[in-house]
Amino acid sequence: MSFTRRGGRLSDRQQAAWDAIGATHVLDVPRNGISTSVDPAYVFEATATFGRQAPLVVEIGTGRGDALVHSAERHRDHDFLGIEVYRPGIAQTLVTVQHLGLDNVRMMIVNAAEAVATMLPTASVHELRMWFPDPWHKVRHHKRRLVTPDFATHVGRVVEPGGTWRLATDWEDYAEQIRAVIAGSAEFDGGAWEPRFEERPLTRFESKGLAVGRTIRDVSAVRRTP
Ligand SMILES: C[S@@+](CC[C@H](N)C(=O)[O-])C[C@H]1O[C@@H](n2cnc3c(N)ncnc32)[C@H](O)[C@@H]1O
Structure with missing residues (x-):
């Protein structure tokens, strides 16, 4: 499964960035067995983490961090949490975060399905972004796709009323699936x-x-106000 894919060597630049800011910018979370899991009792506290109260943008599957950093640089009054399981991608994100001196970005090595199910508090997220979630091309692997009705229910819990869920994909039948999941969502x-x-x-x-x-x-969707 994708969320166990963590490997690959870091370049010297990536390792240097990790050594410099990994301890502060890659958040340590209590685990529940495997290294990408999160203890279901653990709840993320954005205010304590960032040392202020600000709208929280969560991006799932940040890859090399290009989109996350691009937005964080433009919205210094927002806080950005990147959730990714691919270590070299996180390391590359740290390279740019360090270069730009951004203090409104934190990363987590956590399976996103668990993050939305248990880790993120109710109505804590101003905007949740998913750019090109793994499409799992083969039909027998479609069950591994993140965006499902159950996942949408969890996203509906964590996104604040009036908040936004944004996605993009280049895989047509996943795009149709995402649209159907949103259309069928009560949230x-x-x-x-x-x-x-x-x-x-x-x-x-x-x-x-x-x-x-x-x-x-x-595609985007707005969290209904209950
Ligand atoms: C197709 S890539 C897209 C990366 C980036 N968003 C971009 O647009 O270039 C999907 C990313 O999602 C990450 N990913 C896949 N499943 C995940 C999961 N369950 N939890 C967290 N990240 C995940 C992968 O490691 C990968 O970096």
């Missing part, structure tokens, strides 16, 4: 195809999809 309004989110930089991953002629779908 969210939205789900139409939208123009490209203007704040999302073009990552390597997106460029590769475009190069082979894929259509990129952006």
Whole structure:
């Protein structure tokens, strides 16, 4: 499964960034067995972590961190939590975070499904972003996809009323699945195809999809006010 994929060597630059700011910027969480799990009793406290109260943006599957850092640099009055299981990707994120001197970014090595199910407090997230979640192309692997009705229920719990869930994918039948999940959700309004989110930089991953002629779908949904 994707969330156990952590490996790969770090470059010297990545290792240096990890040594310099890993202890402060990659949050240590109590585990529940495997290294990407989180103890279901653990609850993330954004105010204590960032030392202030600010709108919290959570990005799931940050990859090399391009989109996370791009937004964090432009919105210093927001706090950004990146959730990723791929260590070299986190290390690369630290390289740019250190270079730009951002103190409104923290990373976590946690399986996102667990993060939304138990770790993030109710109505604590201003915006939840998922850029190109693993599409799991083969039909027999579709059950590994993150965006399902159950996942949407958890996202509905953690996103504050009026808050936003944004996604993009380059895989057509996953785009249809995402749209159907949002349409069927009691917690969210939205789900139409939208123009490209203007704040999302073009990552390597997106460029590769475009190069082979894929259509990129952006979708967002707003958390209903109960
Ligand atoms: C296709 S890549 C996209 C990366 C990045 N968002 C971009 O646009 O370039 C998907 C990312 O999600 C991460 N990922 C997959 N499953 C995950 C999970 N269950 N929890 C956290 N991260 C996950 C992968 O490690 C990978 O970096």
